[in-house]
Amino acid sequence: MSNIKVLKFGGTSVGKPSSMHMVAKIVTETPGPKIVVLSALSGTTNSLVKIGEDLTAGKHADASAEIESLYTHYLQFQDKLVQKDVSKAKAQYVINEHFTFMRSLLKVPFNDNFTKELLAQGELMSTKLFSIYLEEAGFRNAILPALEFMAIDENDEPNMDFIIDNLGTQLRKHPEEELFITQGYICLNADQKIDNLKRGGSDYTASLVGAACYAELVQIWTDIDGMHNNDPRVVSNTRPVAELSFDEASELAYFGAKILHPSSILPAKQYNIPVQLKNTMEPEAYGTMISSQEKNKTIKAIAAKDGITAIKIKSTRMLLAYGFLSRVFDVFEKFKTPIDMITTSEVAVSLTIDNDARLTEILDALEAFGSVTVDPNQSIICMVGNDVVREKGIVKKIFDSLEDIPIRMISYGGSKYNISVLTETQYKKKALIALNKGLFGL
Ligand code: ASP
Ligand code: MG
Numbered sequence: 001m002s003n004i005k006v007l008k009f010g011g012t013s014v015g016k017p018s019s020m021h022m023v024a025k026i027v028t029e030t031p032g033p034k035i036v037v038l039s040a041l042s043g044t045t046n047s048l049v050k051i052g053e054d055l056t057a058g059k060h061a062d063a064s065a066e067i068e069s070l071y072t073h074y075l076q077f078q079d080k081l082v083q084k085d086v087s088k089a090k091a092q093y094v095i096n097e098h099f100t101f102m103r104s105l106l107k108v109p110f111n112d113n114f115t116k117e118l119l120a121q122g123e124l125m126s127t128k129l130f131s132i133y134l135e136e137a138g139f140r141n142a143i144l145p146a147l148e149f150m151a152i153d154e155n156d157e158p159n160m161d162f163i164i165d166n167l168g169t170q171l172r173k174h175p176e177e178e179l180f181i182t183q184g185y186i187c188l189n190a191d192q193k194i195d196n197l198k199r200g201g202s203d204y205t206a207s208l209v210g211a212a213c214y215a216e217l218v219q220i221w222t223d224i225d226g227m228h229n230n231d232p233r234v235v236s237n238t239r240p241v242a243e244l245s246f247d248e249a250s251e252l253a254y255f256g257a258k259i260l261h262p263s264s265i266l267p268a269k270q271y272n273i274p275v276q277l278k279n280t281m282e283p284e285a286y287g288t289m290i291s292s293q294e295k296n297k298t299i300k301a302i303a304a305k306d307g308i309t310a311i312k313i314k315s316t317r318m319l320l321a322y323g324f325l326s327r328v329f330d331v332f333e334k335f336k337t338p339i340d341m342i343t344t345s346e347v348a349v350s351l352t353i354d355n356d357a358r359l360t361e362i363l364d365a366l367e368a369f370g371s372v373t374v375d376p377n378q379s380i381i382c383m384v385g386n387d388v389v390r391e392k393g394i395v396k397k398i399f400d401s402l403e404d405i406p407i408r409m410i411s412y413g414g415s416k417y418n419i420s421v422l423t424e425t426q427y428k429k430k431a432l433i434a435l436n437k438g439l440f441g442l
Contacts, residue, residue: 005030006218008037008184008206013221013280014126015042017080020133026221026283027179028139035144035180035209038130039202040122041077044070045185048119051102055110055118064106071099074125081129087136094128117194120147123183123202131181141179144170149212150187150205152195158187158204158267163212171213182209203261207275211267218268218275220260225279226288227252227259229301230436234429237442241288241300248300248384249275249290251418255382256305265290299385299394299419299439304432306425308340308378309356310408311363314348315370324369325349331365341380341411341420350409352378352422378408379428382420383435389416401438405431 007027014020027036039045047070054063078091098121105114127143134141149166151159171180184202189195197204203220210218224232226240227249244252246269253262259277268275274291313328328349332339335358342351353359356376366372388394389412398419409422423431436442 001214001216003032004213004215005032005034006037006206006210006213006215007034008202008218008220009039009280010202010220010222011039011042011044012223014038014040014130017077019280020081020130022280023130023221024134024137024139026280028134028137033178033180035182035213035215036130037182037184037202037206037209038123038126039184040126041074043073044122044126045119045199048122051105052110052115052118055105056115060106064103067099067102067106071095074099078129081133082136084136087132090132091129094125094132098125113193116196119196120183120186120194123186127181127183134179134181139179140177141181142174142177144180144182146183146186146205147188147194150197150208152187152189152197154190156189158208159190160208160212160267163208167209167212197263200261203264204267207264207266207268207273210273210275211271214271215273218273219278220264220275221278221280222259223279223281224259225282225285226277227257227290227301229440229442230432231256231302231304233258234304235432235436237436239440239442240285242286243293243295244288244290244300245294245386245417246290246292247294247415247417248386249288251382251384251415252301252303254305255380255384255418255420256303257301294386297385297387297391299383299388301385302381302383302432302435302439304428305340305354305380305382306428308352308354308380308422309359310350310352310375310378310422311366312348312350312373312375313366313370314373316347317370328366328369331362334365335362337362341409341422343409343411352380352409375408375424377425378422379425380420380422381428381431381435382418383439384418387416388419389413395419397438398435401434402431405434 009023051063051066074095131141131143149170151162153159184205185196187195206218228238229241230238232238246265250265253260276289278287279285337353340352405427407421407423411420
């Protein structure tokens with residue numbers, strides 16, 4: 001393990017000049033060597049996505065208008081970010097360089113490679129602007145270009161050997177530096193073209209960087225004081241959870257806790273790098289520490305995932321037959337649609353998917369096995385904690401709390417960390433509030 005820390009700041013943490021100043025304060029007050037991973041300023045990636053869509057659709061006037069309004073935003077941003085004329089000149093130079101590239105896209109036949117390059121502009125600009133501000137404030141720093149070390153393979157999976165080797169090479173170029181800045185989200189793909197780690201991917205960058213340099217800690221700084229015991233967008237009285245294990249955190253991230261990109265736990269777990277979630281606006285708050293330690297056999301948090309479709313396949317042929325489930329699963333594999341929850345009875349199986357892009361084809365294929373029913377607009381409510389399935393009394397508490405909620409499916413015992421129920425999304429809020437009271441007394 002090295003003594004490097006990785007600190008990642010999301011879009012809202014760098015979205016205003018005053019917030020970026022705050023980030024600089026947090027970073028420069030953190031002792032020891034560190035790599036700062038930045039997202040694009042908030043709103044930028046959405047705007048770049050829109051420009052890309054407009055260009056793809058041939059709507060050049062719309063794309064141009066969006067580019068110019070983003071340009072104005074950046075000019076105003078830098079004006080408040082830095083004070084000295086020399087810093088303003090540097091910042092304007094950077095902004096002009098990137099917007100010249102974006103404007104040039106209005107004049108060429110647009111394609112997918114350009115889209116990816118366009119999407120990379122946000123992180124490229126935020127890191128350079130941050131570096132200029134740090135320099136003005138008197139802090140030495142070096143940018144580590146993510147496009148020199150962050151790479152994915154032909155399956156869009158991180159190319160860990162490449163990342164480790166090339167991040168090392170980049171770090172060794174600056175033996176005298178302690179403060180490094182790099183771009184979240186962007187990477188090279190197997191064709192050596194600019195690509196990205198999908199929306200929200202800066203968290204993933206941070207944990208990959210942390211794993212690649214055996215960091216002592218990865219901190220994900222955002223606008224909330226850690227992972228909460230329940231969805232703060234739906235339930236008013238929630239509280240941060242101080243400690244979570246990697247497994248608990250990945251269940252929560254996957255099942256809807258928006259604070260963390262679900263894939264980002266994996267490298268941290270594999271390389272055993274603790275991940276701390278922190279609040280930029282409230283740096284003293286402890287936040288949430290995610291590590292290999294499994295503490296407290298109790299439910300620690302609830303997350304909910306909407307947009308779930310439940311599918312039931314009923315067939316008398318399932319009775320005493322083997323191979324039935326495997327044939328059902330083959331259908332989902334064929335249409336590349338992951339299954340989230342599954343329950344079976346002797347003559348029927350119910351399962352859920354969160355992506356219904358290929359639903360019609362899936363249903364057509366499933367008709368061959370029996371009668372198929374579909375329930376859209378469902379939510380998975382996932383309750384997570386270490387060893388919860390072995391703890392006495394938890395199930396009773398859950399179902400007492402949910403006595404007024406119609407439940408479509410239950411998943412219990414699949415892992416020792418998770419108990420999930422499926423209900424119509426219209427009941428989600430009521431269910432989360434009832435569980436908040438029943439399980440946490442809140
Ligand atoms: N800027 C990218 C996005 O908005 C990546 C990130 O912020 O994590 O999705
Ligand atoms: Mg994010």
